[in-house]
Amino acid sequence: MQIEFYKYQGTGNDFVMVDNRQGIFPKDNIELIAHLCDRRFGIGGDGLILLENDPETDFKMVYYNSDGNQSSMCGNGGRCLVAFAKKLNVIDDNTTFIATDGLHHASVADNGIVSLQMIDVEDVKITPEYVFMNTGSPHHIQLVEDLEHYNVKENGASIRYGELYGKQGSNINFVKKIDETTFSLRTYERGVEDETLACGTGATAVAIAMNALGETKANSIDLNVEGGKLVVSFDKKDGQFTNVFLKGPAEFVFKGTIEI
Numbered sequence: 001m002q003i004e005f006y007k008y009q010g011t012g013n014d015f016v017m018v019d020n021r022q023g024i025f026p027k028d029n030i031e032l033i034a035h036l037c038d039r040r041f042g043i044g045g046d047g048l049i050l051l052e053n054d055p056e057t058d059f060k061m062v063y064y065n066s067d068g069n070q071s072s073m074c075g076n077g078g079r080c081l082v083a084f085a086k087k088l089n090v091i092d093d094n095t096t097f098i099a100t101d102g103l104h105h106a107s108v109a110d111n112g113i114v115s116l117q118m119i120d121v122e123d124v125k126i127t128p129e130y131v132f133m134n135t136g137s138p139h140h141i142q143l144v145e146d147l148e149h150y151n152v153k154e155n156g157a158s159i160r161y162g163e164l165y166g167k168q169g170s171n172i173n174f175v176k177k178i179d180e181t182t183f184s185l186r187t188y189e190r191g192v193e194d195e196t197l198a199c200g201t202g203a204t205a206v207a208i209a210m211n212a213l214g215e216t217k218a219n220s221i222d223l224n225v226e227g228g229k230l231v232v233s234f235d236k237k238d239g240q241f242t243n244v245f246l247k248g249p250a251e252f253v254f255k256g257t258i259e260i
């Protein structure tokens with residue numbers, strides 16, 4: 001059987017996209033999905049995303065990490081899927097779609113920048129060492145010295161598999177303040193089990209955490225990630241973060257077919 005795929009990337013967080021509106025993709029085949037995401041034996045990607053029909057919205061997002069397991073929300077993947085939906089003429093410039101964490105509104109600007117509304121965040125756990133919240137996926141956020149030379153893979157894995165997060169684990173973000181409205185971050189992603197070049201739900205969590213910690217008073221925050229730049233904006237009232245938007249590039253890389 002031949003599968004047609006499209007490869008997309010958003011600030012270097014890269015995804016294999018499959019149009020599954022006909023429902024032919026073997027969704028329970030974990031080994032196949034991991035194989036398609038493999039950078040040496042497959043197509044290569046941090047995850048695989050299916051675009052499916054939904055009776056009430058423009059489309060449904062089904063997200064798998066590169067280990068082949070279906071997972072929680074992916075912010076950069078969501079932005080890339082919106083660009084993919086536009087390429088397929090499923091949508092024009094504005095859309096509402098459904099993902100594992102609920103409804104998402106998104107828009108595509110003339111320059112290709114995709115802005116994606118993320119879930120509201122009410123629970124922000126602040127401790128002296130770290131911040132934790134769920135922005136569609138679970139995120140641990142920690143300020144570190146010397147982010148450039150920090151061993152993200154080793155330290156990220158030890159927190160992800162440590163006693164804090166148990167079997168479910170978490171994505172782990174290490175952060176450095178650049179100025180009043182700018183932060184740099186590097187993320188260890190659960191399900192990829194490595195550092196990725198960007199993480200959208202992670203960038204969202206870092207922006208909210210830095211505001212909640214008082215590291216910034218801004219409600220529009222620039223995030224430097226290894227693969228480029230993202231912007232996160234929100235409204236804050238009584239410790240709740242609403243109208244959360246993740247904005248950045250989402251680009252088509254190539255398409256092809258693979259025999260499975």
Ligand SMILES: N[C@@H](CCC[C@H](N)C(=O)O)C(=O)O
Nearest residue numbers: 071074075076137199200201
């Ligand atoms: N790259 C993602 C996050 C994907 C989900 C994550 N790996 C998990 O399983 O929690 C993003 O851009 O948000």
